[in-house]
Amino acid sequence: MSTASHSTEAGLRTASRPSELKITDMRTVTIGNCNLIKLYTNQDIYGLGEVRDGASKRYALMLKSRLLGENPCNVDKLFRKIKQFGHHARQGGGVCGVEMALMDLAGKAYGVPAYQLAGGKFRDKIRIYCDTTSSPDPHEMGRRLKARMDEGFTFLKMDVGIDLVQREPGTLAAPSGMLDTYSVMHPFTGIRLTDKGISMLADYVGTVRSIVGYEIPLAADHFGHIGVEDCIRLAKALDRYNLAWLEDMIPWQFTDQYVRLKNSCDTPICTGEDIYLKEGFIDLFEKKALSVCHPDLATSGGILETKRIGDLAQEHGIAMAMHMAAMPVAQMASVHCAAATENFMCLEHHYVDASWWNDIVTGLPNPICQRGFIDVPEAPGLGIDLNEEAVRAHINPAVPGFFETTDEWNEDRPWDRLWS
DSSP states (O other), rough: OOOOHHHHHHHHHOOOGGGGGGGEEEEEEEEEEEEEEEEEEEOOOEEEEOOOOTTTTTTHHHHHHHHHOOOOOOOHHHHHHHOOOOOOOGGGGHHHHHHHHHHHHHHHTOBBBHHHTTTOOOOOOOEEEEOOHHHOSHHHHHHHHHHHHHHHOOOEEEEOOGGGTTTTTSSOOOOGGGGGSSSOOOGGSOOOOOOOHHHHHHHHHHHHHHHHHHSEEEEOOOOOSSSHHHHHHHHHGGGGOOOEEEEEETTTTTTHHHHHHHHHHOOEEEEEEEOOTTTTHHHHTTTTTTEEEEEEEHHHSSHHHHHHHHHHHTTTTTTEEBOSSSOOOHHHHHHHHHOOOOEEEEEEEEEEEEEEGSSSSESSSSSSSSEEEEEEOOOOSOOOOEEEHHHTTTTTTTSSSSSOOOOOOOOOOOOOOOOO
16 A cells, blocks of 8 residues: 555544444433434444333333344335334334434444534524414413523423413313213314403413514414314404414314315414324325324434335425424434424424523533524534433333443344235
8 A cells, every 4th residue: 555545544534334233232321201213333433313202111121133234324124124113103212212223333433413413404503493382371471481582592392281270160062971081082082162262362362472572483283172163163263363384173183174274264274293104195295184293203213214104294295394302313314304304393392491400411501492493503413422421310110220231122023024
């Protein structure tokens, strides 16, 4: 080898030998209601992922035997191999968490941020909308949202549910006991809003608007388990308040009802946080049932699949906001996806008021969200590492252990090929 060529090779910053990279282990740790996963390799790098709130870590661990010995840089190949083991809502959590870890590993192996693996970025900062605790007093709710504006947030969301009027006589008609359960889907509860109930909810929103003003986007969520007819009546009453969207008024599965709702009012209609894979959105997109799609990356399939959902939405003239109620690992995976998706609008942050949340990872500003935005990391992979001390301090006591051995999952592999 010549001196010149030797010096060129010596000057290369090689994070690993990607073609020789192999997955050797998967382990988990539980923080609150979320599970962080770590994929280990035969080289000095590992990948971080997250199984979202409410999803069992078993959804990820059952995939371990199908990943051992594989090259994590083959992200799409491995995703196609394991995606059959996910489903809508929390059941997709394992597949999504693994995909995040694969993208983290691939980025580290090649020395590039995850957004680059998704095609590059459209923006350097990600606009955040924050979860804000509800109050039955609209003046207090307005003050809480105004405080968010003072913190620098440029997009707001609040809940406008039937629980706000439930104790007021003459606002709701409901079968006995039905108001006390959330296990019955909206069309089947028999709960009805009266004109008085709708008027009170509209006045509530009007009071909030009078405090925060009309210049800032304000979305609404958690309306309660009412049927589409009353959703339509309420939506019409709220049109005057120029809301950014009405979210999940009815279950996402009922496309025809979403078409009725969207065509009945002038406020954008939004859903999608429980939908797994782009195929779950196709009917809603093709029937023009939405103005805003709202996938949760920890449910929808991970970084690359959620970008595909955003691209498909864009082809149908639909914007993409992103739901997120998880630890910083999934949050930052969402940041990379948002950066790489052209029609992205804003990303949820569920833990604005929990200072400890920012301590779970290193490599980012603290707090991670600054004046209503999160900077897109430029470090390889997701651009983060774990703060072991902070993670240990917040382990769920009901699920103790810090990345303990999971050898019992090494050989769990039945015949699961889908084609004959």
